Structures are given as structure tokens and as C-alpha cells.
Amino acid sequence: MTDPTSLSTEILAILEARHGDPFGFLGRQPQEGGGAIVRTLQPRAHGVTVVARDGSGSWPMKRVHHHGFFTVDLPAEAVDVAYDLELATFNGQAVRQADPYSFGPLLGEQDLYYFCEGTHQRLWDCLGARIRTVEGVAGVQFAVWAPNAQRVSVIGDFNDWDGRINPMRLRIEGGVWEIFLPGIKELTHYKFEVLSAEGYVQVKSDPFAFFGQHGIQTASLVFDLERYTWSDQEWMQKRAAYDLYHKPMSVYEVHLGSWKRVPEDGNRSKSYLELADDLIPYVKSMNFTHIELMPVAEHPFDGSWGYQITGYFAPTSRFGNPDEFRQFVDRCHQAGIGVILDWVPGHFPKDAHGLAKFDGTALYEHADPRQGEHQDWGTLIFNYGRAEVKNFLVANALFWLEQYHIDGLRVDAVASMLYLDYSRKPWAWVPNKYGGRENLEAIDFMRDLNRICYERHPGSTIIAEESTAWPGVSRPTDAGGLGYGFKWNMGWMNDSLHYIQEDPIHRKYHHGEATFSMLYAYDENFILVISHDEVVHGKGSMINKMPGDRWQKFANLRMFYGWMWAHPGKKLVFMGCEFGQWQEWSHERSLDWHLFLGEEHASMQKLVAEMNRLYTTRPALYAQDHDGSGFQWLDASDGENSIFAFMRMAPGGDRVYCVINATPVPRKGYRVGVSEAGEYLELLNTDAPGYAGSGMTNPLPMPAGATAWQGQPMSIVIDLPPLGVVWLGK
Structure with a gap:
């Protein structure tokens, strides 16, 4: 017999939710001399009966504590019988359920080993909340990493959020707590209640939840990811063999919550399905090849734009459920549009329900604030040197690529991960083991991330938002690079925007800023970007950056885009920039679609x-974006007239000639060197009447003459419009 004093002590530990081994005390436990005892805590029941699942017997339990602790001694013949608990609840219901403490360990030793090693590539199959059947019983398996906690319980709708009722089993070999709860259904709300080593209780959302609430309410929701049937097989098959480096890539960056709102319904944001109906046809009509979504992973604060994430495995419930987001991606693919997702492994917020101090210790972050905190952003930095944390991030990237068929990840704030002294005072950072400022652990993480993602998902791409001169960001890891597929060209963006904002009369003094980017254009696989960061925080919209009167502003912006689309590198523009929105972007309101009452905006669009149509159909404009043999200056030195001209080339002979006139002075009879005989056509003229220009165009075919010019054996003569760009081709 168990000593009554000991029994009372252990019951008290259960009632106070501080028992160190609930699976060693609750459920069915063998007794000395044969037989067994069943113990359960059921505060909502006035009576409990143990019922053999095969009908061989039932045994009423005795209430041994007024808070609802029940026990019963089973005979020897019932020691191995599968059983349920039949509850007589205070509201008059009879509830029959399997005993969570009758199930053995759930996670395999191999899963725990790979997790601790940092190499488990399908970690979402193990941790979090998984709908499954165990020993013929349907329910949900919960598992969470909290190695330094004294106790972890699942709390939710099903147990009145009472942390005493479902304490979990600690798998000490992996620091993972687990439990199988029978009868739990999809969309059940839950969290983890964590008793820290210091003895204080905190309530956490599930880091691996597939679905969750946002804002003030922060519960995780059980969700079945096995139900959705994809219809994008053709896209995925083609993507696996797609050579994105030598194909067109024109990206429309979108903040889903503010692209187009519904003013007649409280100015709410559109849902994933409404966006599929509206945004996808729009992007298709604009001939973009990809959509890039600002972060959709769950985040509590709208004002973070999604960059302060608490639910890394959950698309935000603001716009619908996970399957509805899948349908959005699916329909993009069926329309021939790729989907890139902003991904944020550089930092996470301090929200109490999130990853911060998850088990009472600095688990996901560094303990030292000189390593673990971004002072400027008020966020925490992942501990990339910890195997389990690195595994969490790599598995998360793979999760989006696999479970949501995402075509690429744009990795946010890479510079903040590369440098230990990023945005820090000289005394506020810790050097690496060699005394340098490089974050060696973050570098290893990024290299492993890129290598694994490309191995597992050929045809996908990982893009670095990296703003420094770090070498080899988009070079292969085996060549000493970081292994990213592409890098945002922040240098081009800064120089070209500075140039274009100058009054045209002063541009001749800044001509080098317009041509400087070609000195490093092939150092990386670049994407030219005009992103959300360029149209917020007082920087002004793109149209408002332009000098001059209203006509000149639109002409300058058309010229800038004509130059950008012809320049080597893939393209990205933020929503609203494509039609010249006057206001700065705000996440709280819709884009200014009403501007289409004005001709200039529709013409810009x-x-x-x-x-985009020309870009995707003329190989010269994309096939050698990252190869110097695809570009040749015709004239880079005419700063006095603020004119520059170049040729883009592709294997197979396609040529496109681009001439930019950055002043409002028309240039009639401008001679352009060409490489071949034949008739040339004006492919694009940003000053054409259809684009609200002045109409200075070259409508007729232009035969190449024998006059050598600009280093070419032949030439043609064109009229070069004011503040305009002309593309020419055979």
C-alpha cells in the first residue's frame, strides 16, 4: 500500500500544478503485490468511473480530495485492460473519454535526437499540436520544447484553462514536453502554461501552432494541415526545373492588409479568398511574374507590418484560415504567378505570449542583451549557435516552401544578423571568438539554411535583403558565399533615387550616380528594388520624390521606371508605385485607387x-541579368546633357537599346550606335501620348546606316524625348 502521507503530498503537488512527474503518478500505476491504482484530477466532475473499453468491467472511483481528485484500486485482471474514464459532470452531462495518462511516450527517439542535433527538417511533424489517432483513440498530440521548465501543461477550452488538469510528460533527452489528449477537435483553442525554474507561471502560445489568434487574443488553434488538395501540380513540376537566373522576374510587393480595403464594410481588409479574386487578376493584367507578400506569419501588432512575429508556423488569421491562404497561393500558381514570402529570422518581439523567455530562461534568444536584443527595434535576437533554435528556423523555412508551396523567401534584415555590432554603440556588443564583428553562428545558420532549402526545393529561391558590402551574399556556399539566390540592390536604389530627385538642371553634376551601379552590377545576383521602405516614414511617395511641376513629376517617374526596367537585374516595386500614388503608404488605409479618375495615373499603370510585357518577352532584358556579357555602354559619359545609353544582349542575338534623357530638353536627331544592319523599331517610349507624355516618338521603322557610332559599326537617328526613355530593337 502507498503511504497515506506520501499520497497526500503527491496529490497536493498535482493540485498545486508543481508535480515533477505527472505520468508517474496519474493514470494507471502498478501496485506492489499485484493490481493497479488509477488516479485522475477532474474538478468538473462529481463522480468518475473507470470503464473497460472491451466491456469487461467498470470500477467507480473514490473522491479523495474535495478539489476533484479521484482514485480506484483495480483488480489484477484489469491491470492491462484498455480503459476510459466516465465523468458525471456538475452540469448533468455524462462524458466518456480516454485517460491521457494511460498513453506511453509519443515522440520517437530519433526525432528527439535529430532535434537536439539541429538537423530535423520536418520539425512541424513532431512539435506543436498534431491531430492523430493513438491506440485507436482520436485526439491531438501536443509537444513543446521547454527544457528548463519545472512543469508544462496544455490549457484550453477543454479544461477551463486550468493548468492543473493536463500537465505534460518531460522527455528529458530532448527537453520536450508531450501529451496526447483524446477527443480534442480541430479549431480547439489552447496554450501552454509553463512553470519556470524560478517558480513563476507564464502562459505561452504554441511556437509551432498552424493557426492562431492575433491582437489582444492570442490563443493557438488546432488545425489539420492534411486536408487541403492542391491544384498547382503543373506549376510545381515546371518550377523544379526553372532557371530563375536566366528568366524574367518582375515582382509586385504587397501588404495584404492595405492593398485594397472594403470601405462599405467598416474599412476592413480583404480576406485571402477575396484577394485571390481581386489581386491575382490585377497582377496578371500588369504582367508581373511574382507577388512578394510582406510577412503573413502571425503577429499581434498591425503597426509592425508583420515583421514582429509570434506565430512562425501560422499564416495570420486576419485574412482567413491556413487552407484559405493555401488557396490564395494555389490560385496564384494556376494563374502563372510565383509567390515570394517575406521571412523574418533576424529578430522576434518581447510579447509575453511569444518566444521571449519561453521557459523562464533565454531559450530562443541570447541571455546577454549585448547579443540578444536589438535596442533600436525593441526586439530579441535568435541564438543562432543553439542547435534547437537553428533547427526551429531552418524547419520553418522548409515548412513554408513545402506546406504552402511558397516559391521563394525574402530574408529580412540580413545585415543585422551578419554583424555583431549592427546599430550598436562601441561598448554594447560582444566580439566573436577571433575578436571580430562578424556573427559566425548566424553566418553558419544562413549557409545551412540556403543549402538545405535549395537541396530540398529546387526551383525555389532565397533572397537576401542585405544593405552592406558583405562579399558573396548570392554566391554558392561551396565557393565561400552565403548561398542566397539573389540580393536586393540597395546601392542602386540609393544612388538612383538620389539622382532622380535632383532638379534636372543639376543632374549633370551627379551623372556618376546614374552610372556607378554598373561598376558592381555583377558582384551579386541583384534585384533592383523600390520597396515599401522607400515610401514611408516621411520619405514621400515615388511620385512626390520627383522634381518639377505635375507634368514633370510624372515624366520623371516614367523615365525612372523605363531606366529601371532596362537596367540589369530582376525588378521589384511596391504596390501603389505602379500608378504614382501621391500619399505615403500607410498600413491603416487602402491604396488610393480613386486616383484612376486622373489620366496620368492610369497611364503610369x-x-x-x-x-513588364516587353521585359518578359525580350530575352535581352533578362537572360543575362547577372552576366557582364549581357550589357554594354553606348554612352556613359555625356553628363553635360544628362544622357546615357546602353545595349542589353541575350544569347541567340536579341538586342535592346536603351537611351535615357534625364533633362526636359528634347534632343532631335540623336544618333544611337547599333550592332547590326536592319530596320529598328521603337519598342517603348515613356513620352508616348498613351502614357500621358508629350508625344515625341519615333513611329516609323528606322534603317541602320553605315555610320559607326558609340563603338558600334552602324547607327540610327532618333528623336529623344524630354525626361524620357526610349527602348529600341530590331
Whole structure:
């Protein structure tokens, strides 16, 4: 017999939710001399009966504590019988359920080993909340990593959020707590209640939840990811063999919550399904090849734009459920549009329900704030040197690529991960083991991330938002690079925007800023970007960056885009930039679609659509974006007239000639060197009447003459419009 004093002590530990081994005390436990005892805590029941699942017997339990602790001694013949608990609840219901403490360990030793090693590539199959059947019983398996906790319980709708009722089993070999709860259904709300080593209780959302609430309410929701049937097989098959480096890539960056709202319904954001109906046809009509979504992973604060994530495995419930987001991606693919997702492994917020101090210790982050905190952003930095943390991030990237068929990840704030002294005072950082400022652990993480993602998902891409001169960001890891597929070209963006904002009369003094990017254009696989960061925080919208009167502003912006689309590198523009929105972007309101009452905005939109069409159909404009043999200056030195001209080339002979006139002075009879005989056509003129320009165009075919010019054996003569760009081709 168990000593009554000991029994009372252990019951008290259960009632106070501080028992160190609930699976060693609750459920069915063998007794000395044969037989067994069943113990359960059921505060909502006034009576409990143990019922053999095969009908061989039933045994009423005795209430041994007024808070609802029940026990019963089973005879020897019932020691191995599968059983349920039949509860007589205070509201008059009879509830029959399997005993969570009758099930053995759930996670395999191999899963725990690979997790601790940092190499488990399908970690979402193990941790979190998984709907499954165990020993013929349907329910949900919960598992969470909290190695330094004294106790972890699942709390939710099903147990009145009472942390005493479902304490979990600690798998000490992996620091993972687990439990199988029979009868739990999809969309059940839950969290983890964690008793820290210091003895204080905190309530955490599930880091691996597939679905969750946002804002003030932060519960995780059980969700079945096995139900959705994809219809994008053709896209996925083609993607696996797609050579993105030598194909067109024109990206429309979108903040889903503010692209187009519904003013007649409280100015709410559109849902994933409404966006599929509206955004996808729009992007298709504009001839973009990809959509890039600002972060959709669950985040509590709208004002973070999604960059302060608490639910890394859950698309935000603001716009619908996970399967509805899948349908959005699916329909993008069926329309021939790739989907890139902003991904944020550089930092996470301090929200009490999130990853911060998850088990009472600095688990996901560094304990030292000089390593573990971004002072400027008020966020925490992942501990990339910890195997389990690195595994969490790599598995999360793979999760989006696999479970949501995402075509690429744009990795946010890479510079903040590369440098230990990023945005820090000289005394506020810790050097690496060699005394340097490089974050060696983050570098290893990124290299492993890129290598694994490309191995597992050929045809996908990982893009670095990296703003420094770090070498080899988009070079292969085996060549000493970081292994990213592409890098945002922040240098081009800064120089070209500075140039274009100058009054045209002063541009001749800044001509080098317009041409400087070609000195490093092939150092990386670049994407030219005009992103959300360029149209917020007082920087002004793109149209408002332009000098001059209203006509000149639109002409300058058309010229800038014509130059950008012809320049080597893939393209990205933020929503609203394509039609010249006047206001800065705000996440709280819709884009200014009403501007289409004005001709200039519709014409700007028409120009971008036509540039995308030409860009995707003329190999010269994309096939050698990352190869110097695809570009040749015709004239880079005419700073006095603020004119520059170049040729883009592709294997197979396609040529496109681009001439930019960055002043409002028309240049009639401008001679352009060409490489071949034949008749040339004006492919694009940003000053055309259809784009609200002045109409200075070259409508007729232009035969190449024998006059050598600009280093070419032949030439043609064109009229070069004011503040305009002309593309020419055979």
C-alpha cells in the first residue's frame, strides 16, 4: 500500500500544478503485490468511473480530495485492460473519454535526437499540436520544447484553462514536453502554461501552432494541415526545373492588409479568398511574374507590418484560415504567378505570449542583451549557435516552401544578423571568438539554411535583403558565399533615387550616380528594388520624390521606371508605385485607387504593364541579368546633357537599346550606335501620348546606316524625348 502521507503530498503537488512527474503518478500505476491504482484530477466532475473499453468491467472511483481528485484500486485482471474514464459532470452531462495518462511516450527517439542535433527538417511533424489517432483513440498530440521548465501543461477550452488538469510528460533527452489528449477537435483553442525554474507561471502560445489568434487574443488553434488538395501540380513540376537566373522576374510587393480595403464594410481588409479574386487578376493584367507578400506569419501588432512575429508556423488569421491562404497561393500558381514570402529570422518581439523567455530562461534568444536584443527595434535576437533554435528556423523555412508551396523567401534584415555590432554603440556588443564583428553562428545558420532549402526545393529561391558590402551574399556556399539566390540592390536604389530627385538642371553634376551601379552590377545576383521602405516614414511617395511641376513629376517617374526596367537585374516595386500614388503608404488605409479618375495615373499603370510585357518577352532584358556579357555602354559619359545609353544582349542575338534623357530638353536627331544592319523599331517610349507624355516618338521603322557610332559599326537617328526613355530593337 502507498503511504497515506506520501499520497497526500503527491496529490497536493498535482493540485498545486508543481508535480515533477505527472505520468508517474496519474493514470494507471502498478501496485506492489499485484493490481493497479488509477488516479485522475477532474474538478468538473462529481463522480468518475473507470470503464473497460472491451466491456469487461467498470470500477467507480473514490473522491479523495474535495478539489476533484479521484482514485480506484483495480483488480489484477484489469491491470492491462484498455480503459476510459466516465465523468458525471456538475452540469448533468455524462462524458466518456480516454485517460491521457494511460498513453506511453509519443515522440520517437530519433526525432528527439535529430532535434537536439539541429538537423530535423520536418520539425512541424513532431512539435506543436498534431491531430492523430493513438491506440485507436482520436485526439491531438501536443509537444513543446521547454527544457528548463519545472512543469508544462496544455490549457484550453477543454479544461477551463486550468493548468492543473493536463500537465505534460518531460522527455528529458530532448527537453520536450508531450501529451496526447483524446477527443480534442480541430479549431480547439489552447496554450501552454509553463512553470519556470524560478517558480513563476507564464502562459505561452504554441511556437509551432498552424493557426492562431492575433491582437489582444492570442490563443493557438488546432488545425489539420492534411486536408487541403492542391491544384498547382503543373506549376510545381515546371518550377523544379526553372532557371530563375536566366528568366524574367518582375515582382509586385504587397501588404495584404492595405492593398485594397472594403470601405462599405467598416474599412476592413480583404480576406485571402477575396484577394485571390481581386489581386491575382490585377497582377496578371500588369504582367508581373511574382507577388512578394510582406510577412503573413502571425503577429499581434498591425503597426509592425508583420515583421514582429509570434506565430512562425501560422499564416495570420486576419485574412482567413491556413487552407484559405493555401488557396490564395494555389490560385496564384494556376494563374502563372510565383509567390515570394517575406521571412523574418533576424529578430522576434518581447510579447509575453511569444518566444521571449519561453521557459523562464533565454531559450530562443541570447541571455546577454549585448547579443540578444536589438535596442533600436525593441526586439530579441535568435541564438543562432543553439542547435534547437537553428533547427526551429531552418524547419520553418522548409515548412513554408513545402506546406504552402511558397516559391521563394525574402530574408529580412540580413545585415543585422551578419554583424555583431549592427546599430550598436562601441561598448554594447560582444566580439566573436577571433575578436571580430562578424556573427559566425548566424553566418553558419544562413549557409545551412540556403543549402538545405535549395537541396530540398529546387526551383525555389532565397533572397537576401542585405544593405552592406558583405562579399558573396548570392554566391554558392561551396565557393565561400552565403548561398542566397539573389540580393536586393540597395546601392542602386540609393544612388538612383538620389539622382532622380535632383532638379534636372543639376543632374549633370551627379551623372556618376546614374552610372556607378554598373561598376558592381555583377558582384551579386541583384534585384533592383523600390520597396515599401522607400515610401514611408516621411520619405514621400515615388511620385512626390520627383522634381518639377505635375507634368514633370510624372515624366520623371516614367523615365525612372523605363531606366529601371532596362537596367540589369530582376525588378521589384511596391504596390501603389505602379500608378504614382501621391500619399505615403500607410498600413491603416487602402491604396488610393480613386486616383484612376486622373489620366496620368492610369497611364503610369499602363506603362508599367507594357514594360513588364516587353521585359518578359525580350530575352535581352533578362537572360543575362547577372552576366557582364549581357550589357554594354553606348554612352556613359555625356553628363553635360544628362544622357546615357546602353545595349542589353541575350544569347541567340536579341538586342535592346536603351537611351535615357534625364533633362526636359528634347534632343532631335540623336544618333544611337547599333550592332547590326536592319530596320529598328521603337519598342517603348515613356513620352508616348498613351502614357500621358508629350508625344515625341519615333513611329516609323528606322534603317541602320553605315555610320559607326558609340563603338558600334552602324547607327540610327532618333528623336529623344524630354525626361524620357526610349527602348529600341530590331
